[in-house]
Amino acid sequence: MRTATRLGLYAASLAVAFGAAFTVTGATIPKTVAQDRVAAMGQGQDHMAAMGQAQGGNEGPTRGVTLAAEGYQLGPVSAPAEVGAAGTLSFTIGDADGQPLLEYVTSHEKDLHLIVVRTDGSEFRHVHPERGPDGSWSIPWTWKAAGTYRIFTDFVPGGSSNPLTLTRTVEVAGTVAPAASPAETRTANVDGFEVTIAGDIQGGASSELTLSVSKDGAPVTTLQPYLGAFGHLVALREGDLAYLHVHPEGAEPQSGQLSGPTVRFAAEAPTSGRYLLYFDFQIDGAVHSAAFVLPADGAPGTQPAQTPGESHGH
Ligand SMILES: [Cu+2]
Structure with missing residues (x-):
């Protein structure tokens, strides 16, 4: 299909x-x-x-x-x-x-x-x-x-x-220095911006994640469209780096439109475990990338409850 x-x-x-x-x-x-x-x-x-x-x-x-x-x-x-x-x-x-x-x-x-x-x-x-x-x-x-x-x-x-x-x-x-497994983190400081991620990933289900951007304690409301969205989220499963379905919610931005401080995504995690997330966003023409590590609850090997093609509601 x-x-x-x-x-x-x-x-x-x-x-x-x-x-x-x-x-x-x-x-x-x-x-x-x-x-x-x-x-x-x-x-x-x-x-x-x-x-x-x-x-x-x-x-x-x-x-x-x-x-x-x-x-x-x-x-x-x-x-x-x-x-x-x-x-x-x-x-x-x-x-x-x-x-x-x-x-x-x-x-x-x-x-x-x-x-x-x-x-x-x-x-x-x-x-x-x-x-x-x-x-x-x-x-x-x-x-x-x-x-x-x-x-x-x-x-x-x-x-x-x-x-x-x-x-x-x-x-x-x-x-190469031996790498420790990255600690779970919901906050990232990148290029002077503080980015937080709210929401939980669930194995076998689609769940909502909300990214929030602030600077010096104030919400940032000048997020620019970048590649047709106000931000892009890449998610990889820890262990095999499998690439997950994550997509932005909301309408595609108009040229010149600004947004913020939040950007929402729907993430589908096929299993429990841990996930590495990378959020790319653009402000004043510069693209920044914030990284997070989140756990996903659910039984190991949890199966998707539905096909990806039917689970987004688009
Ligand atoms: Cu790209």
């Missing part, structure tokens, strides 16, 4: 990232290991992804844990191999014939959303690479920290209404 068009579009720039895959513990990652190791979680789950997000399924979310789905494949990711080296991050999306995918459906004002996060949940970036005539995507890139990173490409193939999130792993050489 591919009727989740609008959902899909909304989901495109919202990823909840949870990654408790603390594979980056120690020491040094040699340059030779690395470039784009396939995420271990991806093996054998392509069929789950192919079943479609709309299925829900018994095993939790299927987005953002495989490099291939529905005939499309994220090719090897090229990127600087070590911290501090200026270079380019690039990749190609392949179609069912193995040819570079050239046609996309624009969602949230972009043909492809790229989310990069270290597997401990830090170093989150949500950016938009450029597509070349050969179909390859690229963006200037410099790593700020060593470690194991997940690359998420979020897009809608041309002719489809079904958003895909394909992922690979990239290693960045250098010394």
Whole structure:
């Protein structure tokens, strides 16, 4: 069932990232290991992804844990191999014939959303690479920290209404401090703004989350539209960094319209556990990113009560 068009579009720039895959513990990652190791979680789950997000399924979310789905494949990711080296991050999306995918459906004002996060949940970036005539995507890139990173490409193939999130792993050489599991946090201080998140995530259900932005104790009411919304929320499940459905509530903002201090989202968490959330918002032309860690109640392995396609009420 591919009727989740609008959902899909909304989901495109919202990823909840949870990654408790603390594979980056120690020491040094040699340059030779690395470039784009396939995420271990991806093996054998392509069929789950192919079943479609709309299925829900018994095993939790299927987005953002495989490099291939529905005939499309994220090719090897090229990127600087070590911290501090200026270079380019690039990749190609392949179609069912193995040819570079050239046609996309624009969602949230972009043909492809790229989310990069270290597997401990830090170093989150949500950016938009450029597509070349050969179909390859690229963006200037410099790593700020060593470690194991997940690359998420979020897009809608041309002719489809079904958003895909394909992922690979990239290693960045250098010394990595052992990472502790991130503490639960509902408040983030970023670039002089204090951002709080209210609401609880529930396994197997859709729940509302409200983000509030303030500065020096005063509510901020000058949030600008950014990529067709007053904010974007990416949510990843800790443990496998599965990408969740989170979408903004309310009408799409008009150009020049301002909002704040709150932005509401509906989040669907397929299971209990913990979730990493990243809220991107724009003020005075600058985009800021606030990170949170929330627990999700519910029995382990809780199944979605309904299909994603039917649970939003859009
Ligand atoms: Cu984006």
